[in-house]
Every structure is written in C-alpha cells, then in structure tokens.
C-alpha cells in the first residue's frame with residue numbers, strides 16, 4: 001500500500017508520550033487532572049436543546065440539508081453579526097454555515113492555495129491553518145507571535161517578496177493558545193497590508209464572545225474595507241457550549257464565501273437541519289448564558305493565575321479566550337515541564353511547543369475543567385517547590 005506524501009508529512013501526534021503516561025497513571029487508579037482540553041465542560045443551555053429536540057421530530061429535517069444552509073439560519077447569522085458588531089451582511093452572499101469552524105478552516109485552503117503557494121500562518125497557532133495549507137500543496141510561512149509584540153504578528157517584518165507571493169494571511173483573535181486580543185487598529189493595518197499585497201485575510205474568531213472584565217472583542221469585519229479583502233470564521237462551539245453539535249460559519253467577502261461554498265458543495269452535504277435550528281435558537285434566543293459562562297471562566301482564570309504566580313510561573317490574566325498562557329520555569333523546555341507536572345502532580349497541561357516553535361518556553365492551561373477538578377489541581381500545587389533544572 002502506498003500512502004500519499006501528505007499523510008507522511010503529518011506531524012506525529014505531539015502528545016503520544018504524554019497520552020501514554022496519562023493512560024498508565026489512570027490504569028493504576030491515579031487521579032489525573034487535565035488542564036489540556038479546550039472544550040467547555042458546561043452543557044449546552046436547555047432552551048437550545050429543547051429546540052434541537054423539537055426540530056428532530058420534523059420529518060423535513062430527516063432529509064439531506066442544502067450545502068449552503070437554511071436561509072433562516074443564514075439570516076440569523078447576519079442579524080447576530082449586525083447586533084453584536086454593527087456589521088451588515090447579505091445573508092444570501094456573505095454568509096456560509098459550516099460543520100464547525102474547523103471544517104471551513106481546513107477546506108478554505110482549497111480555494112486559494114495551488115501547489116507551491118504561500119500561506120502566512122501565525123506561530124504559535126491553531127495547527128489546522130498550516131495543515132490545510134499543506135494538504136492543498138502549499139507552504140506555510142511562519143509569522144512569529146512574540147510576547148514583546150503582544151502576540152500580534154509584525155507585518156512589517158514580512159519580506160516584501162514573501163508578502164507578494166502569499167495568497168492568504170491567517171489570524172486568530174482572541175487567540176488560542178496565547179489568550180491575546182487584537183484591537184481595531186491592528187485590523188486596520190491588516191486591511192492595508194492585504195490591499196497592498198493582494199493577500200486574502202482569513203480571521204478565525206471563535207472566542208469573540210468568551211471575554212472577561214467587561215471586555216468585548218472586535219470582529220475583523222468592523223475594520224473599514226475588511227469585507228473587500230477578507231472572511232471571518234466563527235463558531236457556536238465556545239460561545240454556547242456546542243462543540244459536540246458541530247456548527248459554525250464563514251462570513252465576509254462574497255467572492256470568498258462563494259468559493260468556499262463551491263468547494264464544500266462538492267465535499268459535504270451541509271449541517272443536519274435540526275442542528276441548524278438549534279443554532280438559530282442560540283443566536284436569536286436569550287443571551288444570558290454567555291455572561292453566566294464567562295463569569296464562571298473568569299473566576300477560574302483568577303484562581304489559576306494566582307496559583308501559577310505563587311509558583312513563580314509568569315502569566316498575564318487573559319482578557320478573552322479559554323486559556324492561560326504561562327511561562328515555563330527557567331531551565332525547562334515546555335515538554336520537560338509538562339512531563340514533570342504529570343509525573344510529580346498528575347496534572348496535565350499542553351506544552352506550548354505543540355503550537356509551533358515560537359510556543360517553546362510556555363505552557364497552555366485551559367479553563368474548561370470543572371470547579372472541583374480545578375480546586376483539586378490547585379491544592380496539589382500549593383506550596384510546591386519546582387525542582388531546579390541545571
């Protein structure tokens with residue numbers, strides 16, 4: 001059997017070794033607490049589930065959905081964008097429902113990337129931007145996200161030749177894994193860059209609703225001219241605890257939306273309609289759940305940041321996203337420190353190097369574990385002296 005090169009090029013799963021150790025510990029009956037999973041622990045709000053159940057009873061929803069999604073869902077998305085961001089969208093041309101944002105993020109490379117083409121990809125970053133590029137035969141060009149630049153890419157540092165050759169620029173704010181946020185001023189500079197070099201902007205924004213201390217993240221589409229150059233990926237996963245239902249959307253430039261629709265209509269047959277109805281309920285129904293969830297995450301964030309700071313691990317409380325991004329102690333690589341935490345404390349964190357070379361030296365801790373697990377985990381860290389390494 002001969003597999004394609006793209007299969008061989010896939011990185012071996014970074015966490016094999018850590019996963020093996022977790023499995024061993026659990027088999028011995030040890031209580032392993034994980035801060036590694038970015039998946040809300042809280043359930044989908046009941047009014048959304050109620051609508052899903054009702055919609056599942058309708059035989060019209062038992063049949064193939066349309067690739068472009070229910071018109072009512074596209075309208076609900078457009079209304080939500082206008083209400084939340086003041087961004088007007090044409091529901092028939094500028095909105096495309098997705099089987100979760102990840103699906104669209106993976107497939108959109110097929111719209112822009114021919115073999116040998118360049119995609120500008122942030123590092124550290126969500127791995128799908130680079131993998132989708134590679135699947136389409138393209139080459140990711142790494143944009144380092146550095147603490148000294150507040151985890152924003154330095155667009156002026158991109159060599160002009162690379163910028164001219166690049167087809168797309170990937171961005172993600174509020175950011176996974178760093179928890180960084182971007183303001184409209186940055187998005188305005190992105191629009192200018194995209195126009196200057198004729199690069200399509202792909203902004204991944206699943207955490208726009210997960211924010212703290214009253215902060216409200218901006219949409220890329222709020223920047224003047226953004227719709228001429230870009231598209232935004234969004235998701236109901238993190239805002240409404242709906243990761244398991246697989247529903248998201250791409251919105252923005254009509255030609256870009258249309259290209260993605262054409263690719264998708266050849267690959268999938270859309271989102272189950274009952275789930276689209278549940279998503280309509282999420283976007284148009286009561287929104288109190290968002291504040292309630294954020295209050296819970298914010299309390300967990302404060303507990304976690306205080307505990308990490310007491311340990312001497314430097315971290316800034318994130319204003320948005322589900323992650324605390326902390327500096328690993330002096331002398332440890334990300335993976336060494338993650339291994340040490342697992343072996344000594346049965347606590348799982350994600351090594352920053354799993355998100356790219358520029359994530360080295362950091363660890364990511366997620367806020368999506370139960371309060372009880374969080375407290376048990378923090379109690380284990382209380383008074384811990386991290387053993388020095390060389």
Ligand SMILES: *Cc1c(COP(=O)(O)O)cnc(C)c1O
Pocket residue numbers: 038099100101102103126172176204206234235236237243246247248
């Ligand atoms: C969770 C996540 C997604 C995936 O969202 P789905 O809609 O569940 O596919 C995309 N991008 C980033 C950065 C994420 O953290």
